[in-house]
Amino acid sequence: MSKNLLDIKDLKVNIDDIDILKGINLKINEGETHIIMGPNGSGKSTLAYTLMGHPNYSIEDGEIEFEGENINDLKADERAKKGIFLSFQYPEEIPGVTVEDFLRTAKSSVSGKKMGIITFKKVLKEKMKELDMDDEYASRYLNLGFSGGEKKKNEILLMSVLEPKLAILDETDSGLDVDAIRIVAEGVNKFKDENRSILVITHYDKLLSYLKPDYIHILLDGKIVKTGGIELAKEIDQKGYENIKMEFSN
């Protein structure tokens, strides 16, 4: 049996005194791929932000354990250093900071090692090629004026450079064209190995057909109400959430 990586126990989170997550339980072992699906506003991004340590999302109750250690009180940068990564649903634009400078700074922060500019350039070039990204992105300002799809690809580029243990992908497939989805999926598959795990938040089963997930979870109104295999995603793709909502409406 593989080792546990992430263990979420009865997690309750509120924003501005409104309960958003109402008791989430989720275990992710090393090497596993988990999918979270759920209607708009059900709390998927809230879960992602909370796992990454966004200061506005306060944990009311419950525990987040990463590699057996409670990380409830760790700041985002400390979690990043432990190997947690979030691909944002809406990546922020940072004018003035180039993609390359940012990636190099982030890489040395996360790894605790300084990498020479030339070595890093080489690594970056390779990873960009894998993701079918033009070299010129490296010298552009971070996400500024990037198209929706380009921003998502850039998030995956970050992931493959930073090499986290747990990658949380929040709707990374939204806004990508079919070719880009395939390329991103290849990137994710390349990144994944027996130790690294991924948690994918998505609305579509297109990406899932490439990723071979181990579990699909349905998040409804701040709770995981159902867990199953790939067939669950197929069902939702065809029938929507109505049946599940009916089933759990009281």
Place this chain on the structure above:
Amino acid sequence: MTKWKRIKLNEFKFPKVTDYNKEYLSYGQLPQGVELNKINKTNNNLIIENLNNNITGVGDEFTSHVMANYNTGISLYIPKSTNIEDPIKLEFNMDDENPTTIDQNIIIASANSESTIIFDYTSKDENNFHNGVTKVYAKKNSVVNIIKIQRMDDKSYNFDSNIAYIEGRAVVNWISVEIGSDISGSNFTSILEDEASEGNLASIYLGNGTRKMDLEYTMIHKGRRSISNIETRGVLMDQATKVFRGNLDFKKGAKLSKGVEEEFVVLLDPTVKSHSIPALLCEEDDVQGEHAASAGQINDNQLFYLMSRGLDIREAKQLIIQASFRPILDKIPMDDLRDLILEEIDRRLLNG
């Protein structure tokens, strides 16, 4: 001293002025005919000629104090069509032994000449004091670049008054870097005297701790088709206070002139005070004056985005500050100067 109300400097007491004895001047190859002299009370005709010509600068009290008490500075005469390739550099490093720098600088750039002069003010000990006046006479078609860096200690005071008289088709480029001192007041005034005179001011400022600064940039358009451009990037954090005054003054006769001023400030903390007071005065219709000021709160989401990639809060802020300053820093042609500035910014973030 009504001007100083906002930063509460109504009863400023001037310290006792002592000599400034350190070496401060360095330069490379000086072409034939260039006259560069250190200033002291007795030796300088250029200064004496200019003594009658007092300016207001940061305030009459301050400029008169310089006239009466100057203890250092330079006079520089550049002959016609002469290009001084290596920058001339003045470095004033105040300490307990040399606590006051009261500098008078006169620069006369003859027609078609080109030159760059750098001033770097630093201080080590408490109560160091700088009060200076720099006058630039840019004759027809000349180009003068003045870079002023003020990175004095947090317990020091800085006052700096600068004026340029810019003739037809001459250009004066001011670059001002304000990152030090407890209280700092600086004024840069450009008088665009004639046809197509051009004045540019690019500046950055960083306010941290409880530091206060009052920055005033004035462009007085007299000549036709004269051009001015003010571009300022600032960052404020902690309890810092800043007053920014950008004045575009189009006098009668300045037809077809254009002035642009832009200030962009990043507010890292809600506890800072940022006042921006742009003024546009027109005696002539056919002119174009534009001003834009904006203050950007760094939002929590941007900081979180950076931190989620392993940068701690200081590194994240540092990255944002550097990004904001970059367009101005890129105008400084010397790498070593840029590095000094970045280092000083780092140091201030670390202490903060």
